[in-house]
Amino acid sequence: MKLTKEQVQRIDSFLQGIGADYIDIRLEMVDHIASEIEEKVEDVEEFFDNKKFQTHFVKYMLSRKDKLIDQYNKQEKRLTWFCLILIFKDFLKQLARIQNLNLIALISVLCFIVGPNFLKATTIIMLCLLFGLLFFGAKRTSLFYKKYKDVKIIRTYMALISFIIIIPMQFTNYIDILYKGNYNLNTIYMYYISFVLGYLLNQSFLSKKREIENKYQFLIN
Structure with missing residues (x-):
């Protein structure tokens, strides 16, 4: 079942809450998590049903918190090098x-x-x-x-x-x-x-x- 915009936003908000500041990295992580939920969860409405900390979604995300933080940090490092290389190339173009x-x-x-x-x-x-x-x-x-x-x-x-x-x-x-x-x-x-x-x-x-x-x-x- 395809996730709603509000459900996708909840994934994004959780990632923001654990320190995933860069929106372009979060987008990729949100897409991956949303696809994973759509594939594995049968009753998506029940999964996201707001019952505070008893919500299946919250427990699911908290159980993967350390893994998600590690994934974010690795992606940020890769993106940092990619940005530096991109900037350096354009720097040389400006120099010419x-x-x-x-x-x-x-x-x-x-x-x-x-x-x-x-x-x-x-x-x-x-x-x-x-x-x-x-x-x-x-x-x-x-x-x-x-x-x-x-x-x-x-x-x-x-x-x-x-x-x-x-x-x-x-x-x-x-x-x-x-x-x-x-x-x-x-x-x-x-x-x-x-x-x-x-x-x-x-x-x-x-x-x-x-x-x-x-x-x-x-x-x-």
Whole structure:
């Protein structure tokens, strides 16, 4: 007997309750569990009949809780590597785009040719570029991220972008740089690497937004 939408939702809610956060992984697990119930259970209505903890469904799911958590964790690890490989491939595509290469060339001239002679100005410019990338990137993607934050590839993108842009800033003492004038090339080069990587990842994410939306829209709705 085919499960109803409400019965499928109960499976999904149980998985959420045991920590299965990513909706794309839950979908696959829900389909598998639903098919298993349809195949094995003769009286589905009785199986889902709400009798609190005496419900056959609840006892059935609780008996498989550890197995389901282990299955979810394994799928999450596999999906993490899949997302990283997918992002890396698109990162290389962004690196090959002429408009991105032109911007990187311009930033490279600033950091490697102009930078050694104008440490203060170059450091401030690079710092402003990083903050700008972080601010405008967040502004363009915040609503999208809020809507699709339970999709694995979205969180992977956001984690990578945040790490690459924010972490280098943590190694910098802004008081020393902006007020004491302790400018140095290493800071400029660190900001350069952070900006280039963050910019390309951000461009990759923006280029994938429509594709991600088309693929996962039905899960959110």
